[in-house]
Amino acid sequence: MNPDPVLETLNLTKVFPGVIALDDVSLSLRPGEVLGLVGENGAGKSTLMKLIGGVYPPTRGSIRYRGEAVQFRSPKDALDAGISIVYQELNLISHLSVAENIFINRLPRRRGFVDWARLYREAERILAESGMAGIDPRAIVAELPIGVKQSVEIAKALSYDAQVLLFDEPTSSLTGPEIENLFAVIRRLQERGMGIIYVSHHLDEIFEITDRVHILRDGRTVVEMPTAEASEELVVSRMVGRDIQDIYYKGAHEPGEVVLTTRGLSDSVLQNVDFSVRSAEVVGIYGLLGSGRTELLKAIVGARRLRSGEVLLRGRSVRFQHPQDAARAGVIYSSEDRKGENLFFGQPIWKNETYIALQIGRFATLGFTRVAEERRAAAEYSEKLGVKAPSLDTDVDHLSGGNQQKVCLAKALINDPDVILLDEPTRGIDVGAKLEIYKLIAQLADQGKAVVFVSSELPEVIGCADRVYTMAGGRITAELTGDAINEENVLKYCLQTTPSGGTAT
Amino acid sequence: MKLNRSLFSSSEFIVFLALLAVGAFFAFTSPVFLTKFNLLNILLQSSIQGIIAIGMTFVILTAGIDLSVGSVVALASVLMALMLHAGVPVWAVILINLVFGVAVGVFHGFSITKIGMAPFIVTLATMAMARGLTMVFSDGKTIFDFPPAFEFFGAGQVGPISVAVIIFLLYALVAEVVLRSTVLGRNIYAVGSNLKAAALSGIRTHWVLYFVYVVSGISCAIAALVLTGRLGAAMPTAAMGYELDAIAAVIIGGASLMGGKGTIIGTIIGVLLIGVINNGMNLLNVPPFWQSFLKGAVIFLAVMIDSLKNRPNEA
Numbered sequence: 001m002n003p004d005p006v007l008e009t010l011n012l013t014k015v016f017p018g019v020i021a022l023d024d025v026s027l028s029l030r031p032g033e034v035l036g037l038v039g040e041n042g043a044g045k046s047t048l049m050k051l052i053g054g055v056y057p058p059t060r061g062s063i064r065y066r067g068e069a070v071q072f073r074s075p076k077d078a079l080d081a082g083i084s085i086v087y088q089e090l091n092l093i094s095h096l097s098v099a100e101n102i103f104i105n106r107l108p109r110r111r112g113f114v115d116w117a118r119l120y121r122e123a124e125r126i127l128a129e130s131g132m133a134g135i136d137p138r139a140i141v142a143e144l145p146i147g148v149k150q151s152v153e154i155a156k157a158l159s160y161d162a163q164v165l166l167f168d169e170p171t172s173s174l175t176g177p178e179i180e181n182l183f184a185v186i187r188r189l190q191e192r193g194m195g196i197i198y199v200s201h202h203l204d205e206i207f208e209i210t211d212r213v214h215i216l217r218d219g220r221t222v223v224e225m226p227t228a229e230a231s232e233e234l235v236v237s238r239m240v241g242r243d244i245q246d247i248y249y250k251g252a253h254e255p256g257e258v259v260l261t262t263r264g265l266s267d268s269v270l271q272n273v274d275f276s277v278r279s280a281e282v283v284g285i286y287g288l289l290g291s292g293r294t295e296l297l298k299a300i301v302g303a304r305r306l307r308s309g310e311v312l313l314r315g316r317s318v319r320f321q322h323p324q325d326a327a328r329a330g331v332i333y334s335s336e337d338r339k340g341e342n343l344f345f346g347q348p349i350w351k352n353e354t355y356i357a358l359q360i361g362r363f364a365t366l367g368f369t370r371v372a373e374e375r376r377a378a379a380e381y382s383e384k385l386g387v388k389a390p391s392l393d394t395d396v397d398h399l400s401g402g403n404q405q406k407v408c409l410a411k412a413l414i415n416d417p418d419v420i421l422l423d424e425p426t427r428g429i430d431v432g433a434k435l436e437i438y439k440l441i442a443q444l445a446d447q448g449k450a451v452v453f454v455s456s457e458l459p460e461v462i463g464c465a466d467r468v469y470t471m472a473g474g475r476i477t478a479e480l481t482g483d484a485i486n487e488e489n490v491l492k493y494c495l496q497t498t499p500s501g502g503t504a505t
Numbered sequence: 506m507k508l509n510r511s512l513f514s515s516s517e518f519i520v521f522l523a524l525l526a527v528g529a530f531f532a533f534t535s536p537v538f539l540t541k542f543n544l545l546n547i548l549l550q551s552s553i554q555g556i557i558a559i560g561m562t563f564v565i566l567t568a569g570i571d572l573s574v575g576s577v578v579a580l581a582s583v584l585m586a587l588m589l590h591a592g593v594p595v596w597a598v599i600l601i602n603l604v605f606g607v608a609v610g611v612f613h614g615f616s617i618t619k620i621g622m623a624p625f626i627v628t629l630a631t632m633a634m635a636r637g638l639t640m641v642f643s644d645g646k647t648i649f650d651f652p653p654a655f656e657f658f659g660a661g662q663v664g665p666i667s668v669a670v671i672i673f674l675l676y677a678l679v680a681e682v683v684l685r686s687t688v689l690g691r692n693i694y695a696v697g698s699n700l701k702a703a704a705l706s707g708i709r710t711h712w713v714l715y716f717v718y719v720v721s722g723i724s725c726a727i728a729a730l731v732l733t734g735r736l737g738a739a740m741p742t743a744a745m746g747y748e749l750d751a752i753a754a755v756i757i758g759g760a761s762l763m764g765g766k767g768t769i770i771g772t773i774i775g776v777l778l779i780g781v782i783n784n785g786m787n788l789l790n791v792p793p794f795w796q797s798f799l800k801g802a803v804i805f806l807a808v809m810i811d812s813l814k815n816r817p818n819e820a
């Protein structure tokens with residue numbers, strides 16, 4: 001009845017200096033099947049993807065593909081054999097166009113020269129087939145927001161004529177419509193007999209799209225079962241090794257006076273944005289890709305050139321010219337794009353965490369760094385955020401995606417800011433660690449801080465925010481408080497492109 | 506134990522081994538190589554290259570490049586010579602020379618940050634312009650005859666050690682401290698590692714870029730001072746091709762042209778390696794054309810070993 005597996009791993013093990021990333025993992029994937037792979041941050045999911053994809057060789061164990069033992073020596077080998085992968089971190093070449101990225105290494109040629117007309121035509125076709133007709137194949141990747149980059153990465157993986165597709169957290173920067181779209185494509189490919197492995201921390205996605213779910217913990221297989229027989233509680237408890245209830249958390253704060261306000265903020269994306277946050281308040285911003293949510297946070301700290309409008313901090317006009325001005329005034333922004341805009345790869349955890357602090361005169365005397373103090377603070381915040389790593393000196397490159405995200409948060413929080421602007425703070429973070437971060441956000445507000453967070457996850461916005469702004473087309477479309485913060489309202493307003501001036505309570 | 510692992514697997518250590526290996530080879534093949542006189546001579550020869558390469562290290566750490574260094578050294582040298590002949594006092598000549606170095610750096614910094622030009626192009630243009638001006642000002646002729654107080658910086662001795670070597674080592678020490686122990690040093694690595702993240706982390710990236718090109722300009726000015734003093738002459742064709750030796754030394758020392766990676770120690774070892782090779786080949790009477798080829802081959806090997814080691818597949 002069951003067809004032969006297209007891909008199998010047998011006792012796969014990977015040891016990095018100081019860590020056993022993957023320990024004796026065996027799994028099999030049949031054609032036409034979607035296998036979900038879940039586990040905490042650092043459980044070994046990405047390592048498994050990279051071993052299959054030929055990024056590095058396994059320490060022990062083997063891989064069988066279409067019935068034969070294979071040893072891919074490079075990602076290209078795996079790709080040539082028909083295994084296409086969307087990696088967790090983006091790998092696009094930023095100064096090239098979308099089309100060039102999709103067809104990198106196999107640009108269509110005519111008489112030895114690149115056939116540009118055909119390149120763009122083909123790229124357009126692939127984007128359309130992937131349900132991304134809105135993306136311009138001529139756009140330069142560097143200028144695209146991270147969510148669109150992630151879509152391009154997916155389109156690129158789909159463009160190969162593959163037998164097996166591996167997705168490592170493909171939706172971490174996507175919003176509702178793109179996710180729906182991706183699922184439609186996956187279902188189509190599934191019908192065509194493609195085998196798919198799907199890694200995600202969003203369990204709702206796992207339950208929607210997968211047939212079986214394979215759970216990893218500390219590099220080992222805990223259990224594998226048909227998705228239909230699993231429940232969310234069960235998966236979480238097996239993943240984390242304990243029960244977790246009630247993961248959203250609002251804390252006990254009462255919002256105080258207004259701390260930060262924007263008036264009529266406009267730039268190339270934003271249109272007349274009026275926004276405010278109070279002390280001891282958690283404000284959520286929800287919007288789809290291109291809604292201007294990231295741009296708003298960046299504009300506040302002076303990382304974008306404003307056309308008009310002003311920013312007021314405790315009633316005084318500030319109009320920061322540079323993120324350093326904002327940081328000095330106690331306003332810190334943390335970017336959603338950890339590899340592109342937040343972390344310094346090739347540098348250890350502790351240096352990454354103190355970069356902003358050094359700019360505002362902390363941990364330094366007359367321009368000389370006070371390393372011992374820096375390390376102490378970095379150790380404290382790494383611990384607070386639960387960064388799992390062999391040591392503070394580990395390069396951030398060697399951390400799992402979720403742990404990199406925690407380093408980003410530590411880097412912002414170490415400054416003890418009064419106003420903290422977090423862009424997708426839980427991106428790539430596992431269910432258990434999310435709870436800790438929600439608690440932390442609530443605690444910050446309890447201490448009187450003004451917290452603003454942008455999120456693509458509806459439940460998180462609804463569960464954690466005291467007040468919610470919805471954005472669309474560079475405008476704020478609604479401000480919701482109290483019982484008005486519900487799924488129906490948020491979704492309604494984030495699709496609205498004309499301002500309703502809607503405030504609901 | 507941890508320290509040892511990182512020490513022995515570092516790029517610097519591998520280049521250091523290469524330096525020892527090449528040194529051992531010349532020690533066996535030439536009786537003169539290991540004499541105190543010759544070793545001091547290598548150090549002296551390397552000091553001018555070293556000063557320039559230190560400036561280049563700062564620039565390359567930010568993922569930039571400065572192709573103008575050789576020409577700027579020559580121009581500075583000729584300008585100083587003309588000023589001395591015009592009767593400007595030595596202290597003023599040295600001061601104006603340093604200001605000139607700063608000015609070159611500011612020009613580069615401005616073109617790169619404010620106009621948005623690529624470092625490669627800007628400094629390539631300066632390379633041609635500076636060499637051209639050198640020829641114009643000197644009329645293509647070598648200029649001799651300077652006051653002894655001026656030549657002290659290139660030809661003077663303090664005990665057995667040349668003043669040039671002392672200047673080089675002090676300069677290296679300052680550079681090392683700046684890169685290792687200051688916020689500015691940390692910011693230089695950050696700018697090279699991830700420009701966008703640097704700006705969002707509150708680093709004034711433009712200032713950092715100005716700074717590194719000014720350091721490179723000052724390095725050229727100092728190198729010109731030492732070179733002119735040592736030769737006792739300002740030659741319009743001086744320091745030809747120094748940019749390539751400087752870049753090679755920095756890369757051999759473990760820096761990456763992509764930025765964010767490299768150290769002063771590494772650069773110094775790189776400079777010494779090139780210096781030892783030049784010196785040894787002279788001792789062995791290798792014909793000049795072959796010298797050029799062999800030097801290129803060694804540079805290739807050194808960088809190749811490092812690249813192979815850093816390939817992600819070997820992780």
Ligand SMILES: Nc1ncnc2c1ncn2[C@@H]1O[C@H](COP(=O)(O)OP(=O)(O)OP(=O)(O)O)[C@@H](O)[C@H]1O
Nearest residue numbers: 016021041042043044045046047398399400401402
């Ligand atoms: N190149 C590397 N060098 C050293 N250690 C590594 C390397 N890559 C991963 N690790 C370690 O291996 C472990 C597994 O990491 P992996 O990236 O597979 O986790 P993950 O399950 O994908 O986590 P996440 O959900 O956070 O993405 C982690 O402890 C990580 O620190």
Ligand SMILES: [Mg+2]
Nearest residue numbers: 046088400401
């Ligand atoms: Mg991962």
